[in-house]
Amino acid sequence: xxxxxxxxxxxxxxxxxxxxxxxxxxxxxxxxxxxxxxxxxxxxxxxxxxxxxxxxxxxxxxxxxxxxxxxxxxxxxxxxxxxxxxxxxxxxxxxxxxxxxxxxxxxxxxxxxxxxxxxxxxxxxxxxxxxxxxxxxxxxxxxxxxxxxxxxxxxxxxxxxxxxxxxxxxxxxxxxxxxxxxxxxxxxxxxxxxxxxxxxxxxxxxxxxxxxxxxxxxxxxxxxxxxxxxxxxxxxxxxxxxxxxxxxxxxxxxxxxxxxxxxxxxxxxxxxxxxxxxxxxxxxxxxxxxxxxxxxxxxxxxxxxxxxxxxxxxxxxxxxxxxxxxxxxxxxxxxxxxxxxxxxx
DNA sequence: TTTCGCGGACATACCAGTGC
DNA sequence: GCACTGGTATGTCCGCGAAA
Numbered sequence: 001x002x003x004x005x006x007x008x009x010x011x012x013x014x015x016x017x018x019x020x021x022x023x024x025x026x027x028x029x030x031x032x033x034x035x036x037x038x039x040x041x042x043x044x045x046x047x048x049x050x051x052x053x054x055x056x057x058x059x060x061x062x063x064x065x066x067x068x069x070x071x072x073x074x075x076x077x078x079x080x081x082x083x084x085x086x087x088x089x090x091x092x093x094x095x096x097x098x099x100x101x102x103x104x105x106x107x108x109x110x111x112x113x114x115x116x117x118x119x120x121x122x123x124x125x126x127x128x129x130x131x132x133x134x135x136x137x138x139x140x141x142x143x144x145x146x147x148x149x150x151x152x153x154x155x156x157x158x159x160x161x162x163x164x165x166x167x168x169x170x171x172x173x174x175x176x177x178x179x180x181x182x183x184x185x186x187x188x189x190x191x192x193x194x195x196x197x198x199x200x201x202x203x204x205x206x207x208x209x210x211x212x213x214x215x216x217x218x219x220x221x222x223x224x225x226x227x228x229x230x231x232x233x234x235x236x237x238x239x240x241x242x243x244x245x246x247x248x249x250x251x252x253x254x255x256x257x258x259x260x261x262x263x264x265x266x267x268x269x270x271x272x273x274x275x276x277x278x279x280x281x282x283x284x285x286x287x288x289x290x291x292x293x294x295x296x297x298x299x300x301x302x303x304x305x306x307x308x309x310x311x312x313x314x315x316x317x318x319x320x321x322x323x324x325x326x327x328x329x330x331x332x333x334x335x336x337x338x339x340x341x342x343x344x345x
Numbered sequence: 346t347t348t349c350g351c352g353g354a355c356a357t358a359c360c361a362g363t364g365c
Numbered sequence: 366g367c368a369c370t371g372g373t374a375t376g377t378c379c380g381c382g383a384a385a
Contacts, residue, residue: 346385347384347385348383348384348385349382349383349384349385350381350382350383350384351380351381351382351383352379352380352381353378353379353380353381354377354378354379355376355377355378356375356376356377356378357374357375357376357377358373358374358375358376359372359373359374359375360371360372360373360374361370361371361372361373362369362370362371362372363368363369363370363371364367364368364369364370365366365367365368365369
């Protein structure tokens, strides 16, 4: 059978000779890409969209003071923005077009994420019974409202959605806030998998052989190797929106009136406070997520998170074997000679 | 929200070189 | 001539991202 010819492109052949490889990817494109990365790993929303680009960078910023005031919260986000911005965009960040490009990236990624969750990925995020109720806003409200924390109106107070007493955030929920089960619903991890690994990302996620696309995907494009507090907060907000009556993913729900920007801030603040204060539940939570997504990631002390005890023990013995190996007393020049002779032979 | 070109990763076909 | 090996070209999959 004759083979079909595939069209091959050699873009570099057409590039002007004066344009080096660094400039061929424009600053605008790289800034937009940073905005996408920010949305995935740091936050769905800015704390204050207007203030963040005009704020001066505090070089001595201490993350432990992050929650003292709104200005320190904005400063914390600014630090995250600076960390992800291309080096040559940092000094130009007050120029309007840089901020616009970054926002474009965030907006594009936010829109793509919401579309993916409600459409191509939905079959991974809801079981057969629930899938039938995703068709209309009212159907979602009737069937899922309790799951996302709906509290009906009383004689003295109006209806609202509880931020933390929402069963959808827990792997086990007994009616009260329980940090040992918070943000552990597999749905949240599946949502994050859709973001990191494409529409079919949840496939085999909780097995030893999770699905990896044969294509570039966010995890690789942005070299994401650890779970961030922002990513967990994002997944929690998106889980609530997914099962909500809202038809669009806006800062404030167009049907539920849930303030998703505020939700994001509440979740990420509790996580970061816990991280700063070295709370056991946050450490265990991050370990749990890393164990699912990045089981081979190195921990700060060199131990592999998520690897089995046997594998860790063997790795330690291997390290000892290399460290305790006898040193060569022969002078370096002779060493080289010996290696050359062996190689030549 | 949909469409479509792009391009990285992987699988596979093809080909030249080598040894028997 | 055949089997095998390693390098290269091509086909396919499928997610990204810009444009409509």
